[in-house]
Amino acid sequence: MLNDILEHNKRFLASTTLPQIGHAPRKHTAIITCMDCRLVTTFEQALGLERGDVLELRTAGATISKPDRAHANNDLIRSLAGGIYLLGVRRVIVVGHTECGLSKVNPAALTGTMQALGVDPEQLIQKEGLGDINGLVEWIGAFTDVHLNVQEVVNVIRNSPFLPKNLPVDGLIINIQTGALTPVSQPTQTTA
Ligand SMILES: [Zn+2]
Numbered sequence: 001m002l003n004d005i006l007e008h009n010k011r012f013l014a015s016t017t018l019p020q021i022g023h024a025p026r027k028h029t030a031i032i033t034c035m036d037c038r039l040v041t042t043f044e045q046a047l048g049l050e051r052g053d054v055l056e057l058r059t060a061g062a063t064i065s066k067p068d069r070a071h072a073n074n075d076l077i078r079s080l081a082g083g084i085y086l087l088g089v090r091r092v093i094v095v096g097h098t099e100c101g102l103s104k105v106n107p108a109a110l111t112g113t114m115q116a117l118g119v120d121p122e123q124l125i126q127k128e129g130l131g132d133i134n135g136l137v138e139w140i141g142a143f144t145d146v147h148l149n150v151q152e153v154v155n156v157i158r159n160s161p162f163l164p165k166n167l168p169v170d171g172l173i174i175n176i177q178t179g180a181l182t183p184v185s186q187p188t189q190t191t192a
Contacts, residue, residue, distance in 0.1 A: 021052045023087060030055040030083045032076065032153070033095040034062040034102075038176050043095075046179035055083045061102030062094055063149055064156055065141035072160035081162050092157055092169045096150040096184070097176045103149075105142035107133050146173060147184045 033043060035058045044050075057079050068074040083089035111121040111133065121136060130136050143149040150171040157169045171184040 018051075025052065025054045025083075025087060025089060027053045028088055028090045029053075029093060030057060030080055030089045030091070031093045031095060032057045032059070032062050033174075034058060034097055034100055035060050036097060036100065036176065039097065039174075042179060043174070046174060046181065047095075055079075055087065055089060057083075059141070061100055061141045061143065061149070062096045062153070063102065063141045063143060064153055066138045067135075069152070069156050072156050073162060077157070077160050077162055080157065080160075084163060084167070090167070092167060094150050094153050094157070094169070094171045095174055095181075096146045096153075096171070097174045098146065099176050100146055102140070102142050103144060103146050105137055105140065107137050110137065110140065150184045 031047070031049075031054050033039060033056065043056075049056075057076060059076055064072075064074055064076055080089070080092060114121045114124075121133070124130070125132065125136050128139075130139055150173060154169050154171040157163065158167065173182045173184050174180070175182075
């Protein structure tokens with residue numbers, strides 16, 4: 001795979017010259033979505049996004065895991081803070097998707113794969129103070145309802161003390177099969 005990438009890159013450089021643009025997103029927007037491989041390229045096409053338009057932040061599940069929600073302070077919040085205070089972002093959109101892997105985490109499959117790859121789930125749960133298997137499942141960011149989860153993440157971002165109070169934060173669901181977008185959150189009351 002790595003060699004394929006490097007070979008492709010040579011051909012890419014031979015055929016393409018990218019315009020020089022700055023690192024501040026011209027649409028002043030940060031968009032959070034999932035790492036799902038079916039979103040590669042399709043995500044930008046479905047939303048009409050071009051290079052330089054927005055900051056794209058991806059986490060497994062487009063989520064902030066439950067243990068990280070209490071203080072609204074994790075790498076995703078730090079990235080948003082950087083985008084807002086350093087790069088001119090003034091709007092955030094959270095985009096969950098249908099058929100998300102994190103909406104159907106099977107605890108037995110999770111721990112089985114961990115064991116097969118040499119990680120002892122029980123030992124990890126004890127050492128990291130996760131409580132039990134449910135704590136491990138929450139730690140990885142699992143959820144049951146993607147609509148509810150996007151709304152919760154929107155609320156965590158809206159209420160984070162690290163971010164501006166009136167930051168517009170909205171939620172969407174993208175249908176992974178068709179690219180159709182559906183709003184899920186109460187729209188931010190703003191004219192921006
Ligand atoms: Zn996903």
